[in-house]
Amino acid sequence: MxxxxxxxxxxxxxxxxxxxxxxxxxxxxxxxxxxxxxxxxxxxxxxxxxxxxxxxxxxxxxxxxxxxxxxxxxxxxxxxxxxxxxxxxxxxxxxxxxxxxxxxxxxxxxxxxxxxxxxxxQKRVYTCVYPQFTQKQRLHIYSMLKKAALKKAMLNLKEQTDKMIQLVSKKDIMTRKYRLLSYKxxxxxxxxxxxxxxxxxxxxxxxxxxxxxxxxxxxxxxxxxxxxxxxxxxxxxxxxxxxxxxxxxxxxxxxxxxxxxxxxxPVSARNVFREMCKNYFLYQRKHQSFETSIHVLVLTGKISRIQESIIIGEYKSLCKTYPNKFQSFKKGFQILLKEMARLLANQKPLKQFINKLDSTYFLNWKHVILSERNEMNALKQYPHLIKTFDNIIAA
Missing domain, CATH: 3.90.550.10 (Spore Coat Polysaccharide Biosynthesis Protein SpsA; Chain A)
Structure with missing residues (x-):
């Protein structure tokens, strides 16, 4: 079975x-x-x-x-x-x-x-050396080979720069010798x-x-x-x-x-980020929630992953404590996050995007949203949520 x-x-x-x-x-x-x-x-x-x-x-x-x-x-x-x-x-x-x-x-x-x-x-391991590797990577590999006293591999690495070099064999897998070329x-x-x-x-x-x-x-x-x-x-x-x-x-x-x-x-960081932003936009559109939308701020380096979790926790608390209140703030915040994701997916600059926002809802209700933001701030229960919102509209 x-x-x-x-x-x-x-x-x-x-x-x-x-x-x-x-x-x-x-x-x-x-x-x-x-x-x-x-x-x-x-x-x-x-x-x-x-x-x-x-x-x-x-x-x-x-x-x-x-x-x-x-x-x-x-x-x-x-x-x-x-x-x-x-x-x-x-x-x-x-x-x-x-x-x-x-x-x-x-x-x-x-x-x-x-x-x-x-x-x-997760750990990483060098089993092959590729011509596309950076000089920093090659130096890292060379230092590991030197430490492991793998002189033949060190010589190959010095001599070969234009083709792939395989460092690990099936025998190395079976004896777990590959760990000599690994790092946390x-x-x-x-x-x-x-x-x-x-x-x-x-x-x-x-x-x-x-x-x-x-x-x-x-x-x-x-x-x-x-x-x-x-x-x-x-x-x-x-x-x-x-x-x-x-x-x-x-x-x-x-x-x-x-x-x-x-x-x-070899990985092209630029291509990976471009593909990731497009896929994130799909992910955000598919799951219409604050907890999936807020991640755009991590992608753009505006908050850390720990801050992301704290902000979501405060948002959930807000919704639980005030299910029928602050609706304009809740909706307006998500509109901002969705617009940021759209711009990111289309490789458009985020600078001063708030002034170019084409959402009629946000523009028409901006004064209400800000009023609710001030009322929430007076409660002193959602400091990270409010600070993040402030940072976005000030960008």
Missing amino acids: TEISIIIPSYNRYPQNLLTLYSLEKQTFNSAKMEVIFINDGSSDETHQALKSFKPAFLFKYIRNERNGGRSKARNIGIKHANGKIIVFLDAEMIVDPDFVQNHYNAHQREKNLVLSGGLY SPYLPEIIKQYGENLTGYQLPWVLFFSGFVSLPKQLLQKVGGFDERFKGWGFEDWDLGYRLYQNGATFRCAANVSAYHQEH
Whole structure:
């Protein structure tokens, strides 16, 4: 009986995707009870040829898409072919420790409706050196190789600059020698420090749904539906699904023993941010709530993630205490946030956007909104909410 299905979408990630698969061969979990569904999403590299000889002990389902359809579509294909009671989403460049699958399984035996992520404890590892790496990255790799006394690799790194150099082999995965080239790089470390692994008091637990390495019951996934395939490129397809899970009563937790090693590869930060802003706009429009709208201020660097949670907490308190009051302020604030997201998605400047706002509601009711803001301020219960609003309209 299949207990766990691991879904891996891959697009031009050879040879890193092979190293990920090798790490799954090293698992302590009973291989007869797990399956790996690998979706080759229209890759043009050596992935297809390399996997012809891959014969692991676990059930391996290989699906090849002729054209690249994106991560959301690829993962949905994986979901359709999954027979496990527990689904683990794993990116193609993630190396996992031998107890990774077992720890996911154990956690789900203890708690129902659980979404479990290791993202807050993520580590990074250099398994390949790419010509596109920065000088800073190459120096970092060289220092690690020197520390590990890997002289041959150091020599190759010095001599080769125009082609990819593979530093880690299958043997290195099996002996866990790859850890010599790894370093801690936790995602959102401030969250775990402030709220702990159970995210107690954190107002946005669904942001822990990192599709790079996360698990949940298949039954819960079927309840909310899979990934929204309208999200293209990088970002927010996972938060969208996470938010739907949150709305349907999922419990979000993070644990160090289900973390993974992200294999570093070239990334265009500019392209990633551009795609992320477009996807965020879709995410914000799809979920018409203050708690999804306020994130635009994190994207633009105006507030921190801790401040974001505090502001949402104050907004929820305002709505609970005064459900039928301050309606103009509530609506006007969200209009501002939506306009910021629209400008960001279209790569337009945010400076003095308040003067160019084309919302007739906000302009016509601005005096009412400001009046309600002053009344709220007199209550002295929502300082972060009011300060954030003030900063926006003063921009």
